[in-house]
Amino acid sequence: MTTAASWLAPVIFAAALLVRTAIGEFRRPGSARQALSFVTDGIALAGGAVAGAAVIWLGRSQAGPAAAGWALLVGTLTAHMVHHSRPRP
Template structure:
């Protein structure tokens, strides 16, 4: 396993902790924050970004790049969902 996978896991954990803390402060905020999961346009754009980056990254850098591509896909879906919902 590549050492950069641990960095991706740390960033993903930080996103989960951030969402949990916001949910504690304001119940229901997690559902609003991650509404992109139910938005088809956001999920499709994230999946396309992850697939393209993952395919290129795996070819050049191996499995560590695939983990980063997955994180990038999640962030693309998150940002696209925020823009699409107007939040």
């Protein structure tokens, strides 16, 4: 697999998530702020960083430099899930 082809899938997934967030913001103003609130949650970011590091560590031999793209996508999705799964006070 070429490097350009291995970057294609995470870029497509990231673009789809961005478009989904933008459409949600047009339909319901303020929803993007709520969807992206995980960026200010330290525990969620730590979980995403651990998941991203694991993807780079385990996937660099197979995906090469594209493992960084996958790690960014996996880390972002993990942080989002950790943030939204925790109970709020």
